[in-house]
C-alpha cells in the first residue's frame with residue numbers, strides 16, 4: 029500500500045480551485061508541496077515501517093472505543109525522517125516564496141542546531157517545542173508554521189497509522205478527540221449518503237461519526253449555543269462554533285458535491301483558510317489548536 033493519503037491530490041486541488049475563489053493564489057504552492065512529498069516517499073519507500081496493532085490489543089482497543097476513549101496512539105518519530113522531510117518542504121517553500129528566503133535560511137540553521145545532538149527517536153512534544161522556537165527566534169509566522177508542521181507530520185502519521193485506522197472500530201466511538209491518536213480535529217464533513225457529521229483527524233487521517241449537534245471540544249449539546257456561519261456565496265464550508273468554549277471547526281457540506289469518501293479533505297481545509305481568519309475575527313479559537321492565521325491579521329478590519 030503506498031501513499032494512500034496522497035491519492036487524488038491533483039484532482040482535488042483542481043476541484044478546490046473551482047469551488048473556492050480565494051484558493052487560486054495559493055493552489056500552485058500547495059500543489060508543489062504535495063508533489064515534493066510524493067516524490068520524497070516514492071524515493072524513500074523503505075523509510076519506515078507502518079505501525080500495527082498487536083492482536084492482543086485489538087480487543088482492548090474495541091473496549092476503549094465503546095467507552096469513547098481514544099487509543100492516544102502516537103508513536104515517536106524517527107528524527108532523521110522528520111528533519112529530512114521538514115527541510116525538503118522548507119526548501120520548496122523558500123523556492124516558491126523568494127521574499128521568505130532570509131527567514132528560511134534562518135530556519136535551516138536553527139533546524140541543524142536544534143537536532144544536532146538529539147536522539148534518533150523524537151516525540152511530538154519535542155517537535156512542538158521546535159515549532160515554538162522557530163516562531164520566536166526565526167520569526168516564522170504562525171500560519172506558515174502551522175502549514176509546514178501539519179503537512180510534514182500528517183504525511184508521516186497518515187502513512188504510519190493507516191493500517192490501524194482501517195481495523196479500529198470507530199463506529200463504536202462517539203468522542204470528540206481522534207479515536208486513534210487523540211488529536212483534536214480541525215475539520216470534518218457532512219456525508220452525502222445520510223448527512224451525518226464525520227470528523228477527520230488532521231494528523232493521522234482517521235474519520236469517525238460525531239453527533240451533529242455537539243461540540244467536539246467541550247461536548248456541549250445545547251442547540252442554542254451551537255451554530256455555524258459561512259462566507260457569503262460559498263456555503264460549502266461551514267464554520268461550526270460553540271458559545272460555551274468559543275472554539276470552532278470547519279465542516280464541509282459534501283452533500284452539495286455528491287462525492288463522498290475519496291475527497292482529500294485536507295486540501296479543502298487549505299483552500300478555505302479565509303474561514304479560519306473570519307472565525308478568529310469573530311473571536312473564536314481553533315479547537316484543534318492549529319492557528320491558521322496570525323494575530324496581526326485579526327486587527328485588519330474589513331468594513
Ligand SMILES: [Zn+2]
Pocket residue numbers: 206207208209210211229230231232233234
Ligand atoms: Zn488521529
Ligand SMILES: [Zn+2]
Pocket residue numbers: 243244245246247248270271272273274275
Ligand atoms: Zn464547545
